[in-house]
Each structure stands twice: as structure tokens, then as C-alpha cells.
Amino acid sequence: MVITPVHYIVAPLIAAFAIPLLTKIHKDAARIVPGIVLFYNVVISFFLMNHIAEHGMISETLAGWEAPWGINLVVTPFTGFLATMVSILGFIIWLYGYRFKRTLKGGEVKFYEILQMMMIAGSIGIIITGDIFNMFVFIEIVGISAFSLTAFYRSRDGAEAGFKYLLIGGFASAFLLLGILIIYTQTGTLNMAQIAERMPEVPQQMKIIALVFFLVALGIEAEMFPLNGWAPDAYSQAPSPTSATFAAVVSVAGVYALIRVVFTMFDVEGVNNYLMVMGFVTMLIAEIAAISQKNLKRMLAYSSIGQVGLILISFGIGSNLAVFGALFLMLNHSVIKSLLFMAGSYFIYNTDDKRITALNGIHKKLPIVSFFFALGSLAIIGFPPFSGFWSKFYILISAANEKYIFLIIGILLVTIIELTYYLRVVGRIYFAKEEEGEPASHRPSINALVAMSSLALFIIVIGVYPDLIMPHIQNAADALLDKTNYIQQILSVKN
Amino acid sequence: MMDFQTLFEQNIEIITIAVYGTAIALIVIGLYAVLMKKHLVKIVIGLSIMDAGIHLLFVAVGYISGGTAPIFSPGSENAATTMVDPVPQALVLTAIVIGFAVTALALSLVIRLYKHHHTANIDQLNSLKW
């Protein structure tokens, strides 16, 4: 095998360390190199997905020490699916942002591109690592990049949002360390597969305490309700490609971490109900908060939190079909929300105003972008025939399978709230009386258009013909739920 | 070195209480500062004290009574001495550096905030809300 999972991390790292040198050779290296690296990650993803389709899952050992002893990187259909998704979206977001930041000076571009690239690479790291402490390190990599990027713009309240994010993120890492500490003392290992194997022997009390710390720490990363105060601020203050990355990549990694810990490491009853209840509360409060937002990006941020809530509900239901629906929703959410952030960013760019009221009749100035925004809105609400519908449909079926009728009604009522505020914005874009003004000064550049259209195309194609992607998601869901296989595959390497 | 080992072996309960007590006290004090203090620098101090407590906990649980530092000094390669657990120490090493990175970033944000908002009071940093 020529390409191994470690390339996911090594390529961005080499690029990150080399960019300060390369910028001395060519001014635009800082912009181009991350693109090459992220594209390489896409190539790796396809290669690895092919490989695991033929040979089964990969557990790569690092530093030559096999699974429980050293750190290992695991590519199962599940992690491979998420890594593929994240790397493709990462590349598309880079493509979108390639010329978006052209007003910046050289130095700033360098910082921005490095941080952005490492945030994506770190997210992939969270997804593919098989070691709990290594996951902590990657969470910190993502965290540090995210804090810095949130505070990237100085003309806005970025620093404030960044500080809040950092404060809560600091809590997350502290609690995560406490959880790791307890788990390590009880099992004597840091490898997630081995922890899972030894978990039945751990005293119940210890197990639950550790679980609580993990739930709180990773709940912060996954934007669960009382822990997500940082999220709307960070989403709304970060540069738009970064907001798209938060929604499409970082939150996916956060949810992944939570799910991996809950589903694989621990064998505690009641977690599913916890996820379901907290997911529902998260979704409800976020959508309620979104309905009266005046700031476009903040509204999108709350909507993202709401979607994450739905994902958590679906994972909480826990059946194979529900996990399938959750993964499908994760995919859809990433794609659609990136599209919305990308389109929304052009609105803001052109109006110099983040308020929704500034969007009145903007479709005359930016017809294509407006179309993408409307498409994204319809898709995220779950209108057929766009991709968002199928995920919602499967989640509902899985909830119905477990006879959660009130959950279904609740989800649908919340969807109506969501529909209300999205349609208000779309209505403003298309039907409100436009303000007098010159034609748009910042038309979308060609690379941004390519990025947005590829996402839009995905939404439509998957909406009309979901079978294209469903087998992969099904494999991923099977792989996530097959815990024994995961443990055996990883630990068998040692013999 | 030997002094510590024998002494620690004999009075392990007191050590436990002292070390764990200190660690928990640090965590709790740091938490209090984060939750109650209004000055941004104090909040960052709180975070770093909290981190320090957690680091102490890590080292403490790795300790084995009668153990030596996990370093094989010349001539003692094959001596069957007990050694303390090296893994938590390695983890703490990483955690300390990461903690420093986070602290530095936090402080730079504090400086930026003070430049832009002209305040170091966390209660006044609420231009983003609802």
C-alpha cells in the first residue's frame, strides 16, 4: 500500500511548516499550497475508500508499535466515510476561499491559510485516530486554529467571540483530560479499542464518572445545548469560509468524537436516552433562538446547532436505521450549510451589513448566489426533492420504528420553525422591495462559483437519486455499530 | 531520592490526602476564578491554575509507592527496581505545552479585546448575544 492514512496528517503538516519558507519564494504559495494538500487529501480518501472496500478496514500502526502499544490510525467504512466527506468539503471550502481573501496582505493570508488547513487536517485527525489522548491533541489543534480564526477579523467583534470560544474550549480540554485520567487509571491503556475491550471490568461508578466528563467535554465540541454558548458567536464572527468549515467540518468531528466515545468505548445504559433528550433540547432551543435573529450568519449558526441536535437525536435512537439517518444528515448538513454560509457571505460582502434586513431584493444584484441560497434553504428544511429530505425521512422512520411518536411530532414542529425563518430570509432576498443601489460590486469569482455549484449539484443529484451515496452510508453505519469487529480487528494486529 | 521513596511508602495516606487535596483545591480555586472573577486576566489565571491542578492529578495517579523515576541510570539497567508509570508523565508533558499555547492565545485575545473594547471586564463583552 503506497498511501496510508497518516498522509492525511503528514501532508498538511509538511505544508504548514513549509509555507513560511515557500512564501519567500513565491508570494502566492500560501494560497496555492493548501489547495494542493487538501486536494491530495481527497485523493487519499478515494484511494483508502477503495482499499477498504476490497480489503476491509485499515489500522495503521505508527512508530512501528502495534495497536494497543502505539498510536494507531483507523480507517473503517465509518471513519473513512467521514474523512472523505471532510476532506472533500475542506477542498471545496479552500476553492471557495481562494480569492475571497484577496484584499488581505501577504502575512495575513499566510496565517489564515495555515490555520484553515490545519483546522481541517485536525478534524480528519480526530476522525481517524484510534487513541483517546491523540484525539485530545487533535481536538486542541482544531481548537487553537478555531480560536485564532474566530478572532481573525479585527474590525468585528471577533476577539470577543474568540475569547468566549477559548474559555469554553479550555473547559472542554480540562474535562477531557480528567476523563482520560480516570479511564487510564482503570484500564491502563489509551487505545480506544482496548479501552472498549476492558470496559466491562471497570467499576460501574468509575465508568459513569468518566463518561460524564467525556460527555461534557465532547458535548462542548459537539455544540450540545447548555454547552454551546460559544457557537453562535464564533460562527457569526469568523470569516465566512471558516464559518462554513465550523459547520461542515469541525462540528462533524465534534459529533464524531462524542459518538465514538459513547458508542464504542463505553457500554453504559441510558446514554442513548441522554443523547436523544439533549439532542432534542439542543434542537428546540437553537431553532427557537434562530427565529428572531437579525444577523444572517448568527441565524445560520443557530440553525447549524439545531441540525446537530437532530443528528444527536438520531444517534440517540441508536438503531441501525437511525445511525444511517444520522450519518446521512451529517453529510447533508455539511454540504448544505457550507453552501448557505458561502452564499450568505457574498450577501454580506456586497451589502457590508450582516443584518437580514439588508438583504431586501438582493437577488437582482446577485442572481446566482441568491439561487444557491434559496436552494440551500429549501434543502436544509428538508423539502423534497433535495437531499435534505431523505435524511429527515430516514430519521423519522427510525424514530417511528421505536414508536417515539412525540419525538416525531416534536421534530416536525421544530422543522416548521426552521421553515419560517428560512423562508423569511428567502422571501426578503427575492420579494422584498430592493433598495436603490449600484450593481453588485463583488460578483462571485469563478472559483467560488465552481465551489458553490458543485455543492448545489450534489444537493440536487442526491435529492433525486439518493442511491448514489446510500450504500456508503449504510456501510458506515454498520461499521459504527459493529463494536466487536472494531475491537477485534484492531487488537488482532498485535498477534 | 531514596528518602522520598521509603517515606512515601510509609505515609501513603497522608501523601494521598495532601496531593489529591492540593490538586482538587487547585482545580476548584481555578474554577472559582473563572466563574466569579470579572477581570479577563484573572479568568485566564484561573484557567491556568485549573490546568495545573489537573496536571498534578495526572502525575499523582502515575506514582507508585517505592517507585523511582522511569529513567534507567547507568548500571541499573537490569536491577528490578519499581518505576513509576511513565505514561501519565508523558501525557502531562504534552498537556503542559498545550496549556501554555492556549494561555498565550488567550492572553493575546485579552490584549486585542482591550485594544478594541477598551475594557478587560468580561461583563462588558456582550456585544454578541441572543
Place this chain on the structure above:
Amino acid sequence: MEIIAIILLILLVGSILSFLINRVNKNFTGVTAFLVALASGVVFFTKVQSGYQFNFQLAGLDLQWGLTDYSYYFAYIIFGLSVLALLYSIKYMEGKARLGYYYASFLMTILGMLGVVVSQDFVSLFIFWEIMTWASFLLVIYNSYYKIKTKGIKYMIFSAIGAYAMLTAIVFIRVHYDTLLISEAIAKGAFNFEQYIYIPIFLLLGFGIKAAVMPFHVWAPSAYSKSPMPFTTIFSGAMSKMGIFGIGLVFTTFYLSNDPENFYWVRTILGWLGGITAVMGTIYALIQTDAKKLLAYSSVAQLGYIVVGLSTGTELGVMAALYLAVIHAVFKGALFMVAGAVEKQVGTTDMTKISGLIRKMPWTFFVALVSIIALAGVPPLGGFVGKWLLYEALITESNNYILVVVVFFSSTAAFMYSYRFLFGLFLGQEEKETEHIKEAPVTMIIPMVILAVIAMIAGSYPGLIFEPAAKAMEAIGFQNVSWQMSSLTNIWGDTTDLFLISMMIFAVFIIAFIFLTLKGLKKTRYVGTKDISTSGELPKEWENLTFQIDFFKPFERAAAPLYSMNMNKIWKNLGKNLEAFFGFFRKLYTGNGQTYALFVVIFLVVLLLFKDVIFS
């Protein structure tokens, strides 16, 4: 490729095509859309037979498309009305902005409706239902530039409530009966109000909202009156019938069971809701001063009748409902087109501002007259037969005598608003301002006249509609439905020959017409509304002496308590209170980082305290 897929594809491509053509040349957009609809209609009626079906798989689900006699019946309404409405649009929309958008959405709506009737499984039904909903949403907000906040959103929210109720039901059908095919679900008894009672209730809610049943009718009047006129014909004529279509489907189980006791309370409630809808629609129609709004409320009322008919569940009642569905599409389509023609020529449909258009727009007047007669249910036009059947069904085959009274009342009151419509627009004194008004263009007149003629023929030969309706009823569970071509037979055996009656009435009509025309040929002095003096006192400039103002003042006073029961207000207050309530929760995001940190710690401590309760 299956023929249905091809037809849907034609519509989809046509939709995109008309959007693109508009970029090139604005004049061809309407023609293209019309031709696309016509072509797909022709292909549909020549190539597709009822009973045709095919299966396929999508997203791991077994889906089925096809046509039964029942859905074929609704396909007639869809295509008939759409083609005429598109023909009408060509001139009506001339010179308006965003034609590409308009026609593309129009064709998408047709696609959605056609999809709804050809779906034989719930998933495609839902998908097409939603396509229909958002495509029509796009048209509802086409006109309402500044009022987006209330009008379009209200429609969408109610549609969404309906659609999601439907989705819930679909999901549970899939879970409990392990099928998504409508026929199988019916065969397995999914719609029985016995075991899983919420399934049919949610489905009825979903379809009922589209059919504008109380108390969810509030979206309908504003949505109907706000959308561009040619589309309103489709909206009220065809799309609301999709709700009827669905209610019929849900009741199939009952029709099959042939047991009047079955479903009794559901039918009673639904019947009553339909009756109340009819009354409310009528009463509100009375006080409208805008012709469009009047027609919109009238549509709500008429849909009420149809629901009443369906919920009687007897052969006669369902026949009445299906018959009314078609005839309502015909005359209401014609009336909206009339209103559209007036709007196009005069610029407004406010009845207090227009009067005496009869001489200016004689063809339009003719169509309006015929349609109004049909609407009011006066013989010999189509509406009469439907109402007759409905009364007969209610009186002879159900025990809801109070309901009969209610329906009868609303039907009688329908005279009042029909008259007002006719009078307000066409009769009365001519205004100076309307002197230059001309008759509407011929492509607008043709569809109107066609509809009027259909309404007339249906009055004499209702059997033309009874035939497919009877087939449709056989497809949803009735057996051996009997019908006559041109006569009505009641249970006592009395037969009325409709053709004879209509001939007689026509004769009277023609005589009267000739007489009036001759009389009208004499020179008359036209008096403007302000060109009078009362008791030697000149009316002031602002004193509007048009009859249209306070037309039904006494009645309004009598019915005042009814008007205070405004459903719209109730919903609006609900919305407002909900938003205020939401605002409270939003305050949880205080914006203070320390508070967020406190939340984290509180959450942690609460979890730690209750860890043994939550986890085990």
C-alpha cells in the same frame, strides 16, 4: 423509459426551458409554457390508460407510479384547467416582470399535481406534494412584493404543518404495516380508525389543510387572492382538489367496508368541519369588497361542500363531491379568469371602484353570468346538479339534519355574494373613468368561454361527468355506481329531465335577452355616480355613492357576532405569543462568556449529581 416519467420530464424540461427562453425573448415564454402543458396533456391522454402502473426502487424503497380511474379523474381537472389557464396567461401576463420565473413555477406546480395523482406510494406522493407546495408558494409570493412577511409565509407554514402531519402518518404506515404502497396500505387496513388511530387522522389533517378545511382554512383566502390570477384558477380549481383527492383515498377503506357505522364519528366531525367551512367561507365572502377576495372565500366555501359530500360516505354523497370537484374547478376557474380579465383591463378588482362594465366587456360578462349561476346552484347549470345530489345525499342517507340546514344556509347565502360579484363589476352605472375600457384579448376570452360552455353542458348532460366519476368511485371502493346521462332520479322515483329544463330556461333567457337588448338599443343617458343631486344638495367629492359600499350592511349587522369569531386573528395571536415565548428562551444566550462557562459547570454538576439516575 416509462411514459409517466417522460411526461413528468417534459414538464420539468419545459419549466427550465421557459425560464431560459424568457432570457432570450419575453414574447415566447408564455407560448412555450402553454405548448409544453398542451403537449404533455395530449401525450398523457393518448398514451396513458388507467390501470397502468410500474414499480421501481429509489433510496432502497419500493415505489410505484400508476393511474387508477380515481386518479385519472383528477388528472382531467389538472390538465384541463392548466392548459386553459396557461393559454389565458399568455396575454394576461404580457408585459409583467419575471415571466420566466412565473412560467417555470407554473409548470413545476403542474408537475407536482400530476405527480401527486400518479403516485401510488406514499413517498412519491409526499415528494410531489412538496414540489407542488413550494412551486405554488413561489407563485403566491409573486405579487406580494412588500407583504412577504405575512401572506406567503402563512401559506407555507400551514402547508408545512399539513405536509409534516402527512409525513408522520407515512412514517408510521411504513413502520406498522411495512409498506409504502397506497393500495397495500388500504388492503392492510392502515386507515382504519381502530388500531393506530393517528395514522388516518394525520393524513386527514395533511389533506384537509390543502383542502382548506376549518380551522386551517385561514391561509386560503389570502393565498388565493395574492397569487397572479391565472394561477389562482389552478390554485383554487385544481390544487385544492388534491386535498379532496387525498381525503377520498383515506376514506377508501370505509367505502370498501360498506358499513355506515364504520368511521362514524370521524365522518361526522369532518362533515361538520366541512359544513362550518362552507358557512364561514360564505359569510366572509359576503363582506368582501374585492372581487378576488370574494372569490377566494367562495372557494373555501365550495371546498366545504365537497368535504361534506365526501364525508357522508354514501354513493350519492361521494358522487356529489366528485361532481362538485369538477364543476367547481370549471366555474371557479372561469370566475377567476373573469376577475383577471377585469383586473387586466381596468387595473383593479375592487368592487367599490368599478361598475357597469357590461357594455365594455360583454363576453366577460356572459362568462361571469353563466359561472355565477353555476356557482349559486341555480338550474340549469352545472352547480345545480352537484348541489341537488348533495342535498339528496344529506337528507336521505344521513341523519345530520342540522348539517343539512347549515349547508343549505350557506348555499342560499351564496346567492348574495354571487349577485354582488355580478352587480359590482358589470351592472350599475358606468363610471367616467371606465370609458376607455375594452374587451379583454381573445386568448383570454377563449378559455373563459370554453369553461362557461362546459358549465352549461354539464348542467344539461351531467352524465358526461358522472361517467368518469362513477369509474373513479369504483376505484375507491364503491360497486356498481349508477348514473344517468341527463336526468336526476331521487329515491322516490321521480325523474327530472335536465336537458328539457335547461332548454326551457334557455328559451326564457334568450327571449329576455333579446327583449333587453332591443330595449337597450334605445339611447339612454349615462349618469355618473356623482352626477346626481339629493334634495338639492350636491354630494361632496368624498361621498361615494356607489351601491357597492355597504352592500350588505343589514346582513352584516345581523351576522356581526359571527364576524368577531375571526379564526385568522386566533392564529395570528398564537403566532405572536409563540414568538414572545421563544424570545424568552433566546435570552439564555446572554452573550456573557462567564455565564456560558457557568452553564457548562452547572450542566456538569447536574450530570454528576444525577448520574445514577440517568445512566445505569
Place this chain on the structure above:
Amino acid sequence: MLKKLIVFLLIATLGYTLAVTLSSIPIGKNRIGSIENPETVAAYYLDKSPNDLKVANTITAVVVNFRGFDTLGEVSVLFLAATGLASILYRKEEEEEEENIRHISHRLNLPSSSLVQTGAKILFPLIIVLGIYVFIHGHLTPGGGFQGGAIIATGFLLMLVSYKGFETNHKVMVWLESLAGLGFVGVGVFGLVKYGSFLQNTGWTGNLNDLISGGLIPLIYIFVGIKVATELTNILDILLNIKPRKK
């Protein structure tokens, strides 16, 4: 006041819970099992470090080799922190020009007498040498890349604080920073290419307690040391050069 009460209750509960939890994890208990038949990773490391890797300092073995990937991540965290810090405190050139104070250093002005300056001048090379010693001997004695790097950074700190005119050579810093990082990754890639596993050590490891032993481990620690030193110096440099507010 209510908030204070709530916070007290919260932290008391949290402390109590932690205490209860920790009471069942006693200090000093041997949890790592026997080294001969390792159940836990710690025992395995204690076994393999002197015998296979020939690294006397097990912690170094763990940090650099067994969990070397973590260290790579940690180094990148530092790197990202320095980048982020620079990005947060980056000042637009126009802004600077506007205030017309471009080339004036805004260094922290502690009172630095000539005594301090001379002391710093003498101490600086010593501190640098100490730092280098610490990370070169990382596999033998306590200490290593992080410690050595941090010590070197304190040396630069001393110079930066006591000399107004002292400036780090940015070009050299950038090169050192990048090359050290690339060196670390390069060693990893070497392992990947040669042995098929990222960061894998060479087969040749030398003798325990020799300066040149442990295969690539000292090399990695040197890279880590340089990287950490440059990153920390960078951070300090940026922070120290913040222009004080106009008073």
C-alpha cells in the same frame, strides 16, 4: 451574591465528587502490572524502552517514539498558537504608518541597568548551552526537547527584556522554525518510507546510556527542541513588541 452562593455550591459539589472518585484511585498503588507480562501499556513501555530502543529515559521513549505522533501534534499546536498569536496581534502596515512610529521598538521597558545588561550578556550563552545540553541528553537524563526549548526561550527572553535594541533575526528564526518542523516530519516520513510505519525508529539503536543511542530518538528531540525554542521565542517576541496604548 446569589451567584456567589451558587458557584460555591457548584464547586463544592464538583470537588466532593472528584474527591470521592479519586479516593478509589489511591496514590502509590501499582496499576501497571508486571513488566514481564505486560497488561498495561506502561509496563510494556518500561520493558521495551531500555531493551529494544536503548533509551534510558522511558519518558523520552514514550514521548518521542511510542507516542511520537502526539508530540508531532503538540509541536503543531505550538506552531499554530504562534501563528494564531501573530494573526491576532498582526498590525496592518497602514495602521502603523498612520501612527508614524514604525521603527521604534515598543519593548517592555523594565529598568535595566548596565549591571543587568552585562549579567544578561554573560548568562545568555550559558542558558543557550544549557538548553542545548538538555535536549541533546533528552534520552539519557530528565529533560528533552520541550524543556530544552523552553530554557532557550527563557534565554532569549532575558535578552529581549534587558536590551532595548536586541532583535531576533527573523529570517534565521523562520528558517530554523520551518526546517526543524520539516526535520521532525522528515524523520517520520523516513520511517514510513523505509520501514512502512510513520516515525518508526531505525533498527540500529546503540547501547543504553550512550550519548549516541536510541536510533533516531535524539535526532527527533533535537528537532523538537529547536522547534519549541523558536516557537516560544516567536511568541515572546510578538508579545513583547506590542505597541503600548497611548496614554
Place this chain on the structure above:
Amino acid sequence: MAILIFLIVMAIILIAAAIYSIMQKDLLFAVLGTGVVSLVLSIFFYMLQAPDVAITEAAIGIALTTIIFIITIRNTTRDENKYNDDHINKFKTKKDA
């Protein structure tokens, strides 16, 4: 035994320094308090047989963390209860409005 007492004294100093550093209103002294915390902590680490950690904590915790705190205080305010400078506040409204 002396060492045991030493340990306990150290623990007390540690907690006292921590409390001092969060209670002290003069932030400069509070930061020096955290320096003391780090110092004592590194002694703890040393006694718990973790010399590597002790050196790290000493280098990073005592020297570097303290200095960056001091730099921050210099760039913000030194008095905990004084969150800003008044005359700058006046100027702020004009600039940020």
C-alpha cells in the same frame, strides 16, 4: 519526617499561593502568585518522581507563563477593579461607533 512536613507545608503554600493569586487585586502580584504555584508544583512533581515534568513546569510555568501574563497586564490594566482607562473610554465612542 522532615520531608513529610516539608511536603505538607508545600501543599499549604501551594493552596495559599493559588488563593492569593485569585484574591489579590493587584494583578502583578497575582501573577507572581501563579509563578509561586508553578514553582511549588514543580517541586511536587519532582517529589512524585517526575523530573521531566518538573523541569518542564519550571521552565514553562515559572518563566514563560509569568512573563506573558506580565506583558498582558502591561497592555491592559494592573488593578483588577479598574477595567479600563477613563480617558480612553471617551475616545472609544468616537472610534467604535
